[in-house]
Amino acid sequence: MADILTFNDLKKHFVIGQEGFLRREPITVKAVDGISFAVQEGETFGLVGESGSGKSTVAYTTIGMYRPTTGTIRFRDKDLFADKKRPLALRKQIQIVFQDPGSSLNPRRTVAQILALPLRLHRPQENVLQQTAQLLDMVELTLEYMHKYPQTLSGGEKQMVAIARALATEPSFVILDEPTSALDVSIQGKIINLIMRLQREFNLTYLFITHDLSLMRNVASRVAIMYLGKICEIADAVEFFRTPYHPYTQMLLASIPVLSEEEEALKPRKTVSRGEIPSPVNIPSGCSFHLRCPRHMDICSVVDPVMVEVEAGHSVRCHLFPPS
16 A cells, blocks of 8 residues: 655654753753654554653644644655645645544534535535535434534534534545544444444545554554654554564553453563653653663663564564664
8 A cells, every 4th residue: 555644753842931040941842753654545543652642743743733843744745844834735635533522613603614614615616505414424413413503412423523524625634633532432432433434435544543552453454652752663453462562562552451361361461660651841861661661771771762673564662672
């Protein structure tokens, strides 16, 4: 498959203030600190990490809310930030579904008005009322929802409207930023089934951002793990769950709750980390995970490891796997 979106040494740093009395130094948050990977056409690429890992910053930079500090993001070999203002054709092709549908929908507009806005902007030649009805049908909502306001909808219904709004531009690439984490467990499965059905019907490519590894097992074709702004490991989903290499990945997989002894036997050996995730304002030197890693070596506190392809399609950034 061809690559549709390519990240090359992407960095996004935020200056949030200054410290010091006599000599004022900027305080910088390295939210994303040099990541490189590619998303292939038609796949679901899972980007996983704890809160503060930088995964949402990747999403917001991709859709143009932020500009990269350095590095590039290319969509079908077009630099997304080559122009000062992103062309309408590119904005049409890349859409996002946010984590909290309650805050992403305008409470003063009806569902019909919310869906009509992108239709008028990106598909002005088409019948807006007819297209709105089709969008509601795509996400399994009836026509009566046209006249409802977001505050009268359940969490799942709001997310369905948000998904419909993303589809209004006829995109080819959709970012799903934890689309089920704000929903009740009873509705999460329905939203996931809807998302995967729409992908098959419209040949969509997804960047699926989440902290839920068990969800990735069922929906992702490939998975990348982020920690403090950097990627630790990338692999095909099946290989990733079968043979995790990075100690941080092993820790995450070992912490997944299971219901049976058979499932417990499939998990990696329990990897116990120490302490809490450091602040992105004060990232440790060397490998950023070494303070929590049970297998750290002297080199880990001094030298930041590089990404190494251990097997075909399976890469890891850890001194346990030095470059050949």
